[in-house]
Amino acid sequence: MTTVMEKKTETGRLVPGTPLLEVRDLHVEFKTRDGIAKAVNGVNYSVAAGETLAVLGESGSGKSVTAQTIMGILDMPPGRVASGEILFRGQDMLKMSGEERRQIRGQKIAMIFQDALSSLNPVLSVGYQLGEMFRVHRGASRKEAKAKAIELMDRVRIPAAAQRVGDYPHQFSGGMRQRIMIAMALALEPDLIIADEPTTALDVTVQAQVMDLLAELQAEYHMGLILITHDLGVVADVADKIAVMYAGRIVETAPVHQLYANPAHPYTKGLLRSIPRLDQKGEELYAIKGLPPNLLKVPAGCAFNPRCDAATDLCRTETPALHQVMDKDGAELAGRRSACHLWKETLHG
Amino acid sequence: MGRFVARRLLQMIPVFLGTTALIFFMVHVLPGDPVAAMWGDKAADPAQLAAKRHQLGLDQPLLQQYVTYMGHLLTGDFGTTMGQRKVIDVISAAMPVTVRLTLMAFGVEVVFGVLIGLFAGLRRGKAFDKGTLVITLLLISIPVPVLGFLFQTVFADQLKLVTPTVQDSMNFGQLLLPAVVLGSLSLAYVARLTRTSIVENVRADYMRTAVAKGLPRRRVIGTHLLRNSMIPVITFLGTDLGALMGGAIVTESIFNVKGVGNAMYHAINQSDGATVSGFVAVLVLVFLAASLIVDLLYAVLDPRIRYA
Ligand SMILES: Nc1ncnc2c1ncn2[C@@H]1O[C@H](COP(=O)(O)OP(=O)(O)O)[C@@H](O)[C@H]1O
Ligand code: SF4
Ligand SMILES: [Mg+2]
Numbered sequence: 001m002t003t004v005m006e007k008k009t010e011t012g013r014l015v016p017g018t019p020l021l022e023v024r025d026l027h028v029e030f031k032t033r034d035g036i037a038k039a040v041n042g043v044n045y046s047v048a049a050g051e052t053l054a055v056l057g058e059s060g061s062g063k064s065v066t067a068q069t070i071m072g073i074l075d076m077p078p079g080r081v082a083s084g085e086i087l088f089r090g091q092d093m094l095k096m097s098g099e100e101r102r103q104i105r106g107q108k109i110a111m112i113f114q115d116a117l118s119s120l121n122p123v124l125s126v127g128y129q130l131g132e133m134f135r136v137h138r139g140a141s142r143k144e145a146k147a148k149a150i151e152l153m154d155r156v157r158i159p160a161a162a163q164r165v166g167d168y169p170h171q172f173s174g175g176m177r178q179r180i181m182i183a184m185a186l187a188l189e190p191d192l193i194i195a196d197e198p199t200t201a202l203d204v205t206v207q208a209q210v211m212d213l214l215a216e217l218q219a220e221y222h223m224g225l226i227l228i229t230h231d232l233g234v235v236a237d238v239a240d241k242i243a244v245m246y247a248g249r250i251v252e253t254a255p256v257h258q259l260y261a262n263p264a265h266p267y268t269k270g271l272l273r274s275i276p277r278l279d280q281k282g283e284e285l286y287a288i289k290g291l292p293p294n295l296l297k298v299p300a301g302c303a304f305n306p307r308c309d310a311a312t313d314l315c316r317t318e319t320p321a322l323h324q325v326m327d328k329d330g331a332e333l334a335g336r337r338s339a340c341h342l343w344k345e346t347l348h349g
Numbered sequence: 350m351g352r353f354v355a356r357r358l359l360q361m362i363p364v365f366l367g368t369t370a371l372i373f374f375m376v377h378v379l380p381g382d383p384v385a386a387m388w389g390d391k392a393a394d395p396a397q398l399a400a401k402r403h404q405l406g407l408d409q410p411l412l413q414q415y416v417t418y419m420g421h422l423l424t425g426d427f428g429t430t431m432g433q434r435k436v437i438d439v440i441s442a443a444m445p446v447t448v449r450l451t452l453m454a455f456g457v458e459v460v461f462g463v464l465i466g467l468f469a470g471l472r473r474g475k476a477f478d479k480g481t482l483v484i485t486l487l488l489i490s491i492p493v494p495v496l497g498f499l500f501q502t503v504f505a506d507q508l509k510l511v512t513p514t515v516q517d518s519m520n521f522g523q524l525l526l527p528a529v530v531l532g533s534l535s536l537a538y539v540a541r542l543t544r545t546s547i548v549e550n551v552r553a554d555y556m557r558t559a560v561a562k563g564l565p566r567r568r569v570i571g572t573h574l575l576r577n578s579m580i581p582v583i584t585f586l587g588t589d590l591g592a593l594m595g596g597a598i599v600t601e602s603i604f605n606v607k608g609v610g611n612a613m614y615h616a617i618n619q620s621d622g623a624t625v626s627g628f629v630a631v632l633v634l635v636f637l638a639a640s641l642i643v644d645l646l647y648a649v650l651d652p653r654i655r656y657a
Contacts, residue, residue, distance in 0.1 A: 073560050075552075106563030118554035123576050123651055136564055168652040184562070 006089065013189075013222045016050030019089075020192050020224040021070065021109075026084030028065050028248075031077060037295040039065045041248040041303075043084075044322060049191065050222040052215070054235035054256070056271070057245030058292050063228045066245075067194045070226075071111050072101045089191070107137055110185035112214075114197040116177035120169040126153075126180050127165035133187040152183040156213060175206035182214060192224040199234060211238060232275050236260065241335055244268050247293050247303040250322065251339045264325045264338035264347040266308050302341065314341055357644065361637045365630075366419075372629040373415050376622040418623075422630060428623035430616070436627040439612055444631060447608035450524055451597045454532030455590060462536045463582065466543025467575070473548050481544065485537035493596060497530045497603035514605040527604040531596050535589050542585055546578040553577070580651050587643025591636045 007015040014020070028040035040062045047053040055063050068074045070086055072093070086093045088109065093101060113119040121129055130152050131145030140148065146165060153161035156179040158172075169177055178198060185193050195214060199207040215238045218225045229235060235242060235256065242259045244252040244267065252265040263269045270288040290307035293299055299306055305315040323343050325336035340346060384401050402408045406417060421428060427436035469481040488496075504526055505513035515523045550556065551574060559573040598610030605611075609628060616624035648654045 071561055073557055102563050102565070104563070105561055111561045113554065113558065115554060119558045121555040121559070121573050121577070122653060123580075124573075125652075132564070133562060136562075136568065170653055184558075 009222065014049040014191060016048070016222050018049040020047055020049055020051075021226075022046040022085075022087040023066070023070065024085040024087065026066065026069065026086065027082035028062070028069050028074065028079060029082050030079050032296070035296045038298060039079075039248050039295055040069070041298065043245070043248070043250050045243045045250060045253065047192065047224040047226055049224050050219070051241070052218065052225040052227055052239045054239035054242045055226060055228045055245060056232060056235065056242055057230060059230055060292050060295075061245040062248035063230075063245055064196055065248075067111065067196050067226065067228060070194065071109065072105060073111075106133060106190070107188045108190050109192045109194065110188070110190040112178075112181045112185045112193065112195040112198045115201050116174065116181045117169060117201075119181060120177065122169055125166045125168055126172070127167075130165075130180070130184055130187060133184065137188055148187070152187055153180070155186070155217070156180070156183040158183075173206075174202050175210060178202060178206075178210050179213065182210070182217070186217060186221070189221055190223065192226070193218065194226045194228070196228045197230070198227075200229070200231070207234070214238075232271060244271070247298055248295065249303065249339060250337075251304065252337065254325070254336045255334075258333070258336060262347060264336065264343045265340045266310050266342075266346055267304050269346065270307075302339075310342055310346070312341070353648075354641070354645070357641050361641075364637060365633055368633045369419070369422075369626065369630050370415055373418065373622070373626050374411060376620070376625050377411060377414075418626065427627040427630075430624045431619050431621045436624050439616075439624055440627055440631055443607065443609045443612040443628075446519060446606060447594065447597050447601070447610065448635075449519065449521075450528055450531065450601070450606060450608060451590070451594050453521070453524055453528035454535070454593055454597070454600075455586075457529055457532035458535040458539055458589070458593075459586065462539025463543050463579075465536075466540040466582075467547055467570075467578075469540065470544040470547025470551065470578075471570070473544075473551075478544070481540060485540050488533050488537035493530065493534060493599055494603060496533060497527075497600060500526055500530050501603075524606070527600050527606055530603070531593065531600040534596070535593060538585065538589070539582060542582050543578065546581050547574065550574055550578045576650065580647070583643060583647055583650060587640055587647070590639045590643075594632065594635065 006018050009015055023043050023045050026040055026043040027038070030037040030039055043062070043066050045053060045055070055066070057063050065074065065079070069079075069081060070093070074081070081094060084094070088104065093104065096104075120126065127146055127149040130149035131140070131142070134140035134145045134148045135142070150161045150165050153165060158164060158176055158179055164172075169180070172180065178201075181198075185195075193214075198214065199210050202210060211234060214225070214227075217223075227235065227239060239256045241253065241255050243250050244259075244265065246267050252259065252263065252268045254264065259268060260272065263272060267288070270286075273286040274288065276285055288307055293303055293306070299316075300319075301317045302308070302311070302315045302320050305311040308315065318341070320339045320341045322337045322339045325333050325338050325343055325347060327333055328348055338346070384398055384405070384407065399408070406414055409417070418428070425437075427440065430436055430439060465481055465485075469478040472478050491499075501513045504510045511523065511526050515527065517523055555577075556569065556573060559569045564573075594609075597608065598613065600606070601608045601610035602614070609632070613625060613628055615621075616628070
C-alpha cells in the first residue's frame with residue numbers, strides 16, 4: 001500500500017525515523033443543539049517510527065477527538081471531519097474506503113484508552129478479547145488464539161498468565177487491566193500506537209510501571225507512539241517531542257527538553273509553571289487564570305488571548321500562524337513551532 | 350456452580366409445597382359439592398354420599414388430605430378424576446399442547462422481538478425505530494382477546510389463510526396463529542427492552558474498543574454488542590415464560606385449542622380437585638425449572654454475577 005520507499009530492519013520493522021503519520025490542518029466539528037462545536041481547529045503534528053510524540057493540553061482541548069479521528073472511531077454523527085489530511089505512511093486515510101481503514105485499525109495503528117475497565121468488554125474473558133485479534137486478522141484457531149493471548153499476557157508481565165487467561169476484566173486490578181489493553185494494542189505489532197491518557201485512571205504507584213512498560217515495548221518494536229496526556233510530569237522521561245494543544249489547535253511543538261527549558265508560547269509557560277515542584281513547598285501553586293473557551297464561541301484572534309498576560313490588540317483580532325521558531329541568531333530550531341504573535345519575546349525575552 | 354444449583358433446587362421445595370398447598374386448599378373452598386355432582390340431577394342417598402366421601406378420603410381433615418395427596422404425588426400417583434380417569438392421563442394429553450403453544454409463542458417473541466429491537470436500536474431516531482415504538486405501544490395496549498379476534502377476522506375470515514379455530518391441537522401450522530397472538534404482547538416488550546439496551550450499549554467504551562481493534566461490523570454487533578445488550582432481555586424472558594403459559598390458557602379458549610386451559614376449565618367447573626391440583630403441581634414444576642435455567646443462563650452471559 002505504500003508508494004514511498006520505506007526501509008525495514010531484518011525483523012521486518014520500519015527503520016526508526018521513517019515517517020509514519022502526519023496530520024495536516026485537521027478540522028473536526030460536532031453538531032450540537034446549541035450550534036457547531038469546533039473541537040479541532042487545525043491540528044498539525046507528525047510522528048515517525050520509533051518516535052514518541054506527547055500531546056499535551058487541558059481537558060477539552062481536542063486531544064482525544066484528534067486521536068479518534070486518526071483511528072477512524074469518531075462518533076459520526078454528531079462528529080464531522082470538516083477538512084484536513086491524515087497521511088499514514090504516505091496515504092491520506094481520510095480518502096480511504098471503510099474497509100481499507102478497518103484493515104489499518106488494530107493491525108497498523110492501535111489505540112489504548114484511559115479507562116481500561118470500561119474499555120474492555122465486561123462479559124468476555126480477557127483471553128478471548130486478546131485472542132480475537134489473531135482469530136479475526138490472522139485466521140488463528142481458538143487454541144492458537146489462546147496460546148497467543150497467554151504469550152501476550154506474559155509479555156506485559158501479568159503474573160500467572162496461563163491461569164488467568166480465562167478471567168474477566170473485573171477480576172483484575174486497574175494496573176493489570178491497563179496492561180491487558182497494552183497487550184491488545186501490541187498484539188499484531190502495529191506501526192503506531194495511540195495511548196490516550198493511559199495512566200490517568202491509575203494509582204500513582206502503578207502509573208510509572210505502566211508507563212515504563214509502554215516505553216520499553218515501544219522501543220523494542222520501533223513503534224511510533226502518540227502519548228496523549230494532560231500531565232506534564234509523565235512525558236518528560238518518555239517523549240521525544242511535544243505538541244501542546246489549546247482549544248483544538250496545536251499552539252506549540254518542540255523537542256521535549258527544549259520545551260521544558262525554554263517554552264515559546266505563553267500557554268506552555270503557564271502549564272510549566274503550574275507543575276507542583278518540591279522546592280516551592282508552601283508556596284501557592286500557580287494556575288493559569290480563566291477557563292478554556294467555549295468551543296461554540298472560540299475568541300477571535302488568538303484563542304488564548306483572554307487568559308494571556310502578554311496579549312496585545314493584535315492578539316484579539318489576528319489569529320497567529322504556527323510560526324517557525326528561531327534562536328537569537330535567526331537560525332531555525334528544528335521541530336520548533338509556536339502559534340503566538342509574540343513567540344520571540346516569549347522565548348528570548 | 351454445582352453448589353449453586355443444589356441450593357436453588359433446595360429452595361424450590363418450600364416454593365413447591367407452598368403453591369401446591371395454596372391451590373389444594375383453594376380448590377376445596379370452591380362452591381359446589383363434587384361428590385353430589387357425581388349423581389347428577391338425581392338426589393343421592395346421604396348414606397351413599399357419605400360412603401363415597403369416605404372412599405375418596407374427603408371426610409378427612411383438609412391438612413390430612415393434603416399430606417396424603419403429596420405422599421401419592423411423590424410416588425407419581427396423581428389420583429383419579431371425578432370421571433374416574435387417571436389424572437396423569439389428562440395431564441399428559443393436555444400438557445404437550447400447551448407447552449408446544451407456549452414454546453412457539455416464546456420462539457416468535459425471542460426471534461422477532463430481539464431482531465426488531467436490534468434494528469430499531471441501531472437506527473435510533475430513524476423511521477424504523479419510530480415505527481417500532483408506536484406499533485409495540487399499540488400491541489401492549491390491546492387486550493389479548495381483542496387481538497385474537499382481530500387476527501381471526503383478518504387471517505381466517507378475510508384472507509382465508511387459516512381456519513378461525515384450531516382443529517388439530519398438535520398441528521404446528523394450525524397453532525401458528527394462536528402462538529403469534531399469544532407471543533405478541535411479550536414480543537412488544539422484548540423489542541422495546543432490546544432497543545433500549547442496544548441504544549445504551551452501542552455508545553459504551555468497549556464498543557469503541559471493538560471498532561478500534563479493526564473487527565468487522567458483523568462481529569462488533571453480533572459478539573460485543575448483543576452479548577451485553579441481551580442481559581436485561583434474558584431476565585425478562587425468564588419471568589415471561591411463566592406469564593406466557595398463563596396467557597396460553599386464555600389464548601386456547603379463543604382458538605379452541607385442547608390444552609391445559611381447556612382441561613383446567615372443565616376440571617374447575619366440576620370442582621375436580623385432584624385434576625386442578627395435579628395440573629398446578631406440574632405447572633409449578635415447569636415454572637421453577639424455567640427460572641433456574643434462566644438464572645444459570647444469566648450467570649453465563651454476565652460473568653460479574655457470581656454463584657455465591
Ligand atoms: N461525541 C461528541 N459529541 C459532542 N461533542 C464532543 C464529542 N466528543 C467530544 N466532544 C467535544 O469536543 C471537545 C474536545 O474533546 P476531547 O477531544 O475529548 O478533549 P480532550 O483534550 O480532553 O481529550 C470537548 O469540548 C467535547 O465537548
Ligand atoms: S498570540 Fe497573543 S494572546 Fe495569544 S498567546 Fe501569544 S501573546 Fe498571548
Ligand atoms: Mg481526552
